[in-house]
Amino acid sequence: MDLLKDLSKIKTAVEHALGIGLTDEDFADGREEIEHIFLHEACHAAIAHCVPWIHALEESEHTAVDELMARYLEKEIAESGGLFVHSAKEFVRELQRYPVDITMEDYRHLSTAWEEYFWLRQDLAGMAAYILTFLRHGQVIYHILPKADWEEAESAGVYKPASLAKEGFIHCSAVHQVIPVANDYYEGKADLCVLCIASKKIIAEMRYEGPTGEKCRFPHIFGELNLDAVVAVFNLVKDEDGKFLLPMGPSALI
Ligand SMILES: [Zn+2]
Numbered sequence: 001m002d003l004l005k006d007l008s009k010i011k012t013a014v015e016h017a018l019g020i021g022l023t024d025e026d027f028a029d030g031r032e033e034i035e036h037i038f039l040h041e042a043c044h045a046a047i048a049h050c051v052p053w054i055h056a057l058e059e060s061e062h063t064a065v066d067e068l069m070a071r072y073l074e075k076e077i078a079e080s081g082g083l084f085v086h087s088a089k090e091f092v093r094e095l096q097r098y099p100v101d102i103t104m105e106d107y108r109h110l111s112t113a114w115e116e117y118f119w120l121r122q123d124l125a126g127m128a129a130y131i132l133t134f135l136r137h138g139q140v141i142y143h144i145l146p147k148a149d150w151e152e153a154e155s156a157g158v159y160k161p162a163s164l165a166k167e168g169f170i171h172c173s174a175v176h177q178v179i180p181v182a183n184d185y186y187e188g189k190a191d192l193c194v195l196c197i198a199s200k201k202i203i204a205e206m207r208y209e210g211p212t213g214e215k216c217r218f219p220h221i222f223g224e225l226n227l228d229a230v231v232a233v234f235n236l237v238k239d240e241d242g243k244f245l246l247p248m249g250p251s252a253l254i
Pocket residue numbers: 040044067070
């Protein structure tokens with residue numbers, strides 16, 4: 001591998017400059033750091049390979065998506081390979097240097113989307129698109145509805161489903177909850193679509209409710225939904241077994 005040859009050239013240059021020979025033992029102290037940097041750069045290389053379109057983003061968005069992705073990916077690979085893993089707190093502190101302006105809460109929100117959804121599907125391009133949407137619109141939540149209801153809402157200029165009057169809120173999902181909700185509650189139904197809603201643009205109150213932990217809580221909207229909060233709409237399709245499916249890749253969820 002040329003890469004390893006290039007690295008050993010660096011070692012040889014140091015040896016030549018000083019007329020000494022370096023052993024593996026001499027590198028003992030730096031070994032963990034070298035592994036860590038190499039893993040990080042290998043993750044950037046993997047991202048460039050799987051998500052080529054991030055290079056087309058303007059610089060600050062490119063940096064933010066690339067550096068966030070690299071850390072989520074690095075953590076999975078380090079954990080499975082028994083390598084050292086930084087804490088989420090350290091990751092967030094590192095990101096401030098770039099600067100990627102992200103809070104601990106943001107980091108954890110994206111982390112849940114990655115661990116519960118995108119990483120399970122090995123969908124790096126989908127995660128990159130999700131991060132980009134997050135940077136542009138803040139947290140995005142999802143709502144499943146019949147296409148006919150969406151057309152009706154568009155002509156009315158507002159969305160107020162029957163469930164709002166009955167239950168007092170509009171049921172929504174986080175990204176990893178969309179498919180399970182569709183399969184549990186909409187089995188056998190066709191002609192459904194999914195609204196992608198920018199939570200900070202919602203005029204009514206939005207709260208996460210339910211059991212414990214971000215993984216299990218569901219976002220609820222307590223009032224009518226203003227349509228300018230809807231940043232995208234896509235069709236919910238089924239696989240050959242009749243199970244619901246979401247698109248992969250850059251058009252995943254924006
Ligand atoms: Zn980096």
